[in-house]
Amino acid sequence: MSLQTVLCNAGRIFLGTAAVITLSGVAQADVLDDVKANGVVKCGVTLSSPGFSAENNQGTREGFDIDLCKAIAAAVLGDESKIQLTPMDLKTAFAGLPTGVVDVLTHRFTWTESRDIGGLKFPKIMFFDGQGFVVAKKSKASKIADLNNATICTLQGSTSELIVASYFGAHKLKYKIVTFASAEQAWDAFVGKRCDTVINDRSGLAARLAKLPNKDDYKVLAETVSNEPIGPIVAQGQPRWEAVVRFTLNALVAAEELGVTQANVDAERNSQNPDVQRLLGTTGDFGSKMGVPNDYAYKAIKAVGNYGEVWDRNVGPKTPLRLERGRNALVANGGLMMSIPVR
Amino acid sequence: MTPIPKPRMSRAVLKERLPGYAAQAVLLAIVAWLVWRGVMNFEANARALGLSVGFDFLRSQAGFQIAQSLIDFTPASPYLEAIVAATLNTLLVVVLASVLSTVIGLCIAFGRLAPPGVIRGASAAYVEAFRNIPLLLQILFWYFSAIALLPAVDDSIQLGPALLNNRGLFLPSLQFDPAIGLNRPHVDGFDVTGGVVILPELMALTLGLSIYNSTFLAEIFRAGILSVPRGQSEAAASVGLSGIRAAWLIVLPQALRVALPAAGGQYQTLAKASSLAAAIGYPDIMQIVGGTVASQTSQALEAMTLVVLLYAAINLVIALIVNLLNRRLLAHEGR
Numbered sequence: 001m002s003l004q005t006v007l008c009n010a011g012r013i014f015l016g017t018a019a020v021i022t023l024s025g026v027a028q029a030d031v032l033d034d035v036k037a038n039g040v041v042k043c044g045v046t047l048s049s050p051g052f053s054a055e056n057n058q059g060t061r062e063g064f065d066i067d068l069c070k071a072i073a074a075a076v077l078g079d080e081s082k083i084q085l086t087p088m089d090l091k092t093a094f095a096g097l098p099t100g101v102v103d104v105l106t107h108r109f110t111w112t113e114s115r116d117i118g119g120l121k122f123p124k125i126m127f128f129d130g131q132g133f134v135v136a137k138k139s140k141a142s143k144i145a146d147l148n149n150a151t152i153c154t155l156q157g158s159t160s161e162l163i164v165a166s167y168f169g170a171h172k173l174k175y176k177i178v179t180f181a182s183a184e185q186a187w188d189a190f191v192g193k194r195c196d197t198v199i200n201d202r203s204g205l206a207a208r209l210a211k212l213p214n215k216d217d218y219k220v221l222a223e224t225v226s227n228e229p230i231g232p233i234v235a236q237g238q239p240r241w242e243a244v245v246r247f248t249l250n251a252l253v254a255a256e257e258l259g260v261t262q263a264n265v266d267a268e269r270n271s272q273n274p275d276v277q278r279l280l281g282t283t284g285d286f287g288s289k290m291g292v293p294n295d296y297a298y299k300a301i302k303a304v305g306n307y308g309e310v311w312d313r314n315v316g317p318k319t320p321l322r323l324e325r326g327r328n329a330l331v332a333n334g335g336l337m338m339s340i341p342v343r
Numbered sequence: 344m345t346p347i348p349k350p351r352m353s354r355a356v357l358k359e360r361l362p363g364y365a366a367q368a369v370l371l372a373i374v375a376w377l378v379w380r381g382v383m384n385f386e387a388n389a390r391a392l393g394l395s396v397g398f399d400f401l402r403s404q405a406g407f408q409i410a411q412s413l414i415d416f417t418p419a420s421p422y423l424e425a426i427v428a429a430t431l432n433t434l435l436v437v438v439l440a441s442v443l444s445t446v447i448g449l450c451i452a453f454g455r456l457a458p459p460g461v462i463r464g465a466s467a468a469y470v471e472a473f474r475n476i477p478l479l480l481q482i483l484f485w486y487f488s489a490i491a492l493l494p495a496v497d498d499s500i501q502l503g504p505a506l507l508n509n510r511g512l513f514l515p516s517l518q519f520d521p522a523i524g525l526n527r528p529h530v531d532g533f534d535v536t537g538g539v540v541i542l543p544e545l546m547a548l549t550l551g552l553s554i555y556n557s558t559f560l561a562e563i564f565r566a567g568i569l570s571v572p573r574g575q576s577e578a579a580a581s582v583g584l585s586g587i588r589a590a591w592l593i594v595l596p597q598a599l600r601v602a603l604p605a606a607g608g609q610y611q612t613l614a615k616a617s618s619l620a621a622a623i624g625y626p627d628i629m630q631i632v633g634g635t636v637a638s639q640t641s642q643a644l645e646a647m648t649l650v651v652l653l654y655a656a657i658n659l660v661i662a663l664i665v666n667l668l669n670r671r672l673l674a675h676e677g678r
Contacts, residue, residue, distance in 0.1 A: 090634070177409075
């Protein structure tokens with residue numbers, strides 16, 4: 001055996017040992033500590049969904065989901081700009097969250113039992129949605145029962161795939177499904193007439209239709225075939241981080257209930273209302289018990305406004321999406337949205 | 344070919360080689376230990392995070408439908424069958440595209456070696472055009488032009504007993520129940536019933552993969568053909584063989600010896616590139632296992648491991664076939 005071979009083998013062994021040291025490190029420490037140490041909140045967001053997460057003309061990403069990410073950054077780090085956005089599809093998002101590629105998914109994923117048990121935790125529902133079908137206006141279908149034998153386009157791995165299978169199965173309807181890696185491709189294939197219909201969350205359908213120049217050639221079928229509770233996701237086994245995300249999101253809803261807005265939040269710090277005082281951290285120590293400043297909710301509201309303001313700015317009636325609050329109105333207004341009591 | 348007798352190892356040779364064997368054994372042990380540590384570490388971390396690890400999910404009900412399946416698959420079938428169906432779909436497109444790209448590649452190779460003129464120029468243009476455009480772009484182009492150009496179901500093109508529309512090419516199939524006969528496809532509401540369908544996704548993917556890979560194969564075949572000395576074809580001509588027979592009997596077998604190993608690599612590239620199917624909704628391994636199964640079960644790491652193993656296995660099988668062919672070819676040539 002020559003000297004060269006010996007050296008070569010020694011080199012391999014050294015590399016191997018280095019690899020062992022790397023491998024034996026614990027996969028993920030405390031996410032809250034990591035976020036504070038890094039000084040940035042890493043959010044996984046959708047590739048492109050107008051109103052929720054899409055680049056504007058200046059090339060910055062904005063939308064409903066982005067505002068939730070900003071609120072978390074403001075609450076934990078005191079600065080809404082300390083965010084790092086990673087556009088992810090379903091595959092990379094679900095593999096990336098437990099391995100620490102991102103800290104939180106401010107995405108459009110539905111809370112389901114299998115996902116929860118599988119290690120994806122949904123701290124708070126921020127969007128109550130339901131799935132529906134879009135067809136061309138001149139299509140033969142005016143209700144779902146007319147879609148017998150239809151070809152359906154959708155996103156692979158989405159809850160839509162299961163919903164179609166169970167709904168069409170239960171109603172003895174035949175169908176064919178074509179699934180795509182991204183919602184954009186599914187939509188393009190539908191517009192290209194590969195499919196008779198496309199199924200998605202109604203908010204998602206509204207976002208796509210808003211972008212079409214000939215949106216009047218399409219109609220959304222009236223029936224809603226599922227309930228889709230949607231909200232940010234954190235990895236399992238991070239109770240501190242989960243609490244911070246939950247109560248930051250909760251603060252936005254609580255602020256709307258209490259009439260606290262981005263404009264009046266500074267004045268409301270002097271409020272004599274004990275509910276507002278607890279929310280904004282002028283009394284109590286909820287923040288420091290979670291490991292963030294006591295005024296975390298004040299920072300979040302100051303950064304993005306309350307839930308209603310986030311809604312109106314990104315997806316509300318004055319935006320291209322023109323979404324009414326509907327199920328997402330506060331309980332006081334006949335909707336489903338309510339805060340966890342801040343007490 | 345006479346087998347070379349294996350020389351008995353003398354004590355001196357053994358002494359000389361012993362440190363080498365020892366080093367290999369140590370290295371093997373270290374690699375094994377590394378893998379073991381990695382797996383154990385993953386398990387420990389997964390347990391700490393409260394993730395369920397393992398492949399038990401393969402037996403639970405899939406609950407989704409697959410657009411094209413060579414086996415009988417329904418939403419009630421288990422995940423394992425979804426994975427089998429996806430693997431067969433990948434194999435189908437790999438086999439179709441390999442055969443088609445070989446045929447096109449051979450034609451183009453001979454075209455490029457034709458005397459200067461239209462055929463030679465067109466062949467060269469074909470290679471340069473399709474070799475230099477990204478494959479994903481080509482697949483998307485074929486797919487969206489196919490669905491844009493093909494008519495809707497109500498205006499299907501009738502090709503004898505077959506129907507062509509933007510839902511696919513519907514061919515009549517043999518049926519045995521209730522009576523033996525031809526199952527003719529016919530328009531039924533939104534779709535076509537009866538016969539067998541070739542989906543637009545399969546057409547576009549096969550076309551994209553075949554055309555792209557045929558350009559590389561054409562160059563490999565051309566190199567192989569050029570490696571055969573001119574004297575061979577001249578000799579073939581002098582014994583009265585026609586051009587095509589000379590090419591088929593004399594030039595190609597010798598050219599193949601040079602071309603086969605490189606072509607084998609190209610078939611492996613094709614197999615891996617078939618995973619671009621996910622972009623156009625063809626239900627292959629990447630789409631079904633890496634997409635739907637991974638997300639529905641939340642067992643992304645297990646599903647991705649399966650994807651890796653399946654592609655590795657497919658490529659190893661291709662390598663094996665090419666090596667066996669190569670060995671036969673060399674044995675035939677008496678080398």
